[in-house]
Amino acid sequence: MACIISFSHFHFIPSAFLLLHLFSCAPATSIGRSPHIIFILADDLGWNDVSYHGSPQIPTGNIDALAWNGLRLTQYYTQPICSPSRSALMTGLYPIHTGMQNFVIDNREGRGLPLGLKLLPEWLADLGYTNYLVGKWHLGFYKKEYTPTRRGFHHHFGFWGSHVDYFNHTASYPKNPGPFELDKDDTDTASMEWLTGLDYRSGFHPLWNYTGQYSTDVLTSEAVRVIENHPVERPMFLYLAHGAPHAGDVHEPLQAPDDYTTGFQDIGHEDRIKYAGMVKALDISVGEVFRALKNKGMLENSVIVFSSDNGPDLERIISNYATAWPLRGQKETPWEGGVKSPALIWSPLLNLPSRATYDGLVHITDWLPTFYHLAGGADSDLGQIDGVDNWNAFLNQEQPQRNELLINIDPEEDYAAIRDGNFKLIIGDFGDGTYNRWYPIYGNVSWDSRKPRDACETSVVSRIIAETGRPTVCGLDASSYATPIQCGVRQSNESCDSIKNPCLFDLSVDPCEYNNLAEHHPEIVERLRAKISQYRSTSLPPANRPSDARSDPDLHGGLWTTWAESASPQEGTPQSPTASQKSVFSMLMSFVNTLMDVASYAFGERSSIQNLAG
Template identity: 40%
Template sequence: MIIMESWFFVFGVSLILTLSVQGTHAADQPNIVFIIADDLGWNDVGFHGSNQIPTPNIDALAYNGIILNSHYVQSYSTPTRAALLSGIYPMKLGMQGPSFLAAEKKAMPPHKLLPEYFKEMGYETHLVGKWHLGYSRWNETPTFRGFDHHFGFYNSFCSYYDYLSTWRYNDHDYTGFELRKDGQPVFEETGKYATDLFTDHTVNVITEHDTTKSLFLMLSHLGVHAANKGKPLEAPQETINNFKHVVDANRRTYAAMVAKLDESLGSIVEALDQKSMLSNSIIVFISDNGAPTIGSFKNWGSNFPLRGLKDTLFEGGVRSVAFIWSPLLVQTSRVSTDLMHITDWFPTLYTAAGGDIDALDPELDGIDVWSSLVYDLPSPRNDILINIDEKTRNAGLRFYNWKLIVGTSQNGTYNDYYGHIVMENIEDVPYNTSAIYDSIAGRVIRKTNYSPLTEVEYQSLRYQATVKCTAVKKNECDPATGAVCLYDIPSDPCEENDLAKFFPSVVRRMKRALVDYRKGLIPQIEGEIDIESDDPKLFKYTWSPWLECADSSCQIA
């Protein structure tokens, strides 16, 4: 009898503990807000050293978190998003080429994506804004790929007020509406500025969130991507008027677009605080690639002083603005120069959420760096495959301090330095640390931080985060000529001094590593432009899934 009673007692305690763990699990898991700025330039945030465009909320979060100064992405939107959500190098997915186009029969391969893992852990998952991973069939769209809800658009861009996206095929323009909520067009939202609209929706998600569940919220802004060619840049005029010191009129509008992004972060931080979610939240902010200062979809962004643009493997194309902020981080208010790749967020955030890393696909290329971020421990990441594109024969690799570039894109058109050409001011503008301190984010952070930073400490971190062209000697290298370029990035972040001829053994070793990586390459996904079947006029002038759908009567399941 005593044995039986003891057994029941042990069983009862075990059951209570199990139920208790299940009941508190969601409360213990951090809320994760992952924010992507589109085509934001390296030099277009204040914490990287520029005074031209104040970004007080962004700077407040960056200074009080960890500035990730060696954070690498892909050189295009679609590959970056594929790498983020899969944790796999794009060349292993067949997605190493350019971004998807409207009406193109391409989609993200059927790998299990990050939001699907989060859903299994009890998270509520939301995507706000850009998808850009395929939409030819409904089951390629966000709510079929792990997101409970999606409010945004499927293609690369749309206009900022009327949400129209125009593409030119066969000498004809095709225009369709691009704003949807869980697959359904939301025409009633036209007239609202996109950055504000996506911010308001994000704030609403937070405000209405059931806090018995944890939240994974990915805000993928349209800003600051160029819109339709007739009017590529759009912002409220009252915001543009704040940048009368900028010489270039297009740059003024771009600056206003960045300012609206900055306001967005302040609103989101405030919403998390008012919902009492901030103390258990992780906020990540990145750009998906460098700015296209010039080119067919230029946005007048600046990657100064880095070399290259979006669509290049130079630092200006693949080294992105990035920071992480969270009360869960122990060692903060620092600038990290540890290598980090966009794929690393997959296992890192999964671990932060309490997931068992052994449950993830062992073929992931992402590396879990959560402990390194939390405690400032040495990072396990020491190399990054930047890309291998078998069509352009363009490849890049980081290995410790070294970077190797082989081949080029666009025949080397964007391999130069362009960031300075938009930086001219009518008058100098001082860096306003008081505006950072008094920003919405600055004020909210002071409530959660036991030792808030002073304005002097802001300046110190800013100095550390500002990239300086420090190469003593300059040996030019243009991979468009067939040359292989080797750079020591910590001492030459602007890629001015080619060291290939001085370190041939390093070149050989890195080329061998590229050959080894090449063995895992999946040929690029091929997909024709099927505009005849995806002509927006067939779907009430919206861009819509068209395979297995003949007209607008075909609705999301």
């Protein structure tokens, strides 16, 4: 039995529909069977910013404990930048198939993830899930129908756009039209005019009263509140999309409370110290969510995924001073440093030995079919998508489900990249190729393996796992905590310039993309070129649009908001309810009240349902 709720004619009663969903949507057999799914997405976290990858500076104890006692994904890929990665997660489609393959959705832009696409929370709602988004959306908001609670989420708390200041929760964009692609060393932000507005809300309600509260902590508290108020017998999808450790707003990009930067002074680099504090807040958040699941009795039936959305931002106006070392490139580029991201899965349902790894290819598009399988759905329901269901491969360490993945084809930037088995081909590059180098780690990189081991062993996650009676481990073994990527031998001092000639790498021996093999294996180059051409033939043009002056927050009470609501009804703009709709609403509310009474009698949980609806 499937349940699809359309909000298109009842924009004025979302809480009523949430209550209806809680009691009437799921097939009875799904309750108590489908696992709770928690997806924690970090923003611009580099490959080398988690200590289980060998980070020499920032112990990430809770994240590490999940990694060492769960399943580490060693060949996990995202898109090079925020909106494309999030679109891939939500649709199971490569961005070339949704028009999302170029730049991110700008707050000033009249664009969103196409409405004809069915998103991950909508698929899960069909199977009885209640869906929560806490944090960043970044898939369009110029009209209400593009916002999270119109795309399958029953509750959203956070921000719609790309970033916010960590304390006042505003976002700034240049007043002059044009893409927000500014190099930090070439931009005088003080002399520019800016559009600035609040982008913090619960549903459609702006949250003005959180000024001064640190955003990562606020979102953590909301995620904990969601878990505490969720009815245990209902399957939950919690998408915790942190803004951290993406830089904050342009006027003060790196922000962390002093309590979080304490202990990092030995790094000796002011910006990197602040970044370390931002990552610490993220790691604490992971622990608090884990604790909340345990306290609620949901942990044993949960699947937790932690992932970054892309590589670090190192050259732009709001650089976050993260690191993908020793990988090549950064955010926005098709090089490994831009698209190879840290990721892990933890779940009692995996029942794997400690220190397990999955070395097959995994792409961010794979989560939709994998989660749908976990929820009890049939893969055939999903139709033609690019993602694959990896659950059995994860669970049984079976043959990997994919042998190739498209990194991206961007006709605006004029590049394409693909991975096939161990081989990766790059043709063209982002921009002028400036960002395809190997970025060093900022600050002092002295390594003391006792710090991450101690952080892992004393973490909230490790303590709770131990309380469940499971053995816990921290590190590869007693003598070695983590092994960083080994780059191999560089055969030439010249690095490959993919703008001039194709670059082919064997990542099994050259993960740092040192040695171009194109001249030695022209047949592989041609084979991968043909694959790219095949993908190109199925692609849509990029849907990016120019900035629109109507988006100016000064025109909307200081808010970034749904600024195109003057569009015609044919474009799907929500209309005031008609008399017949009001009549239906009255009947629905009567039905809801009856359901509430039945629920109160049968389950004794009326108060928790009311809290959830609010």
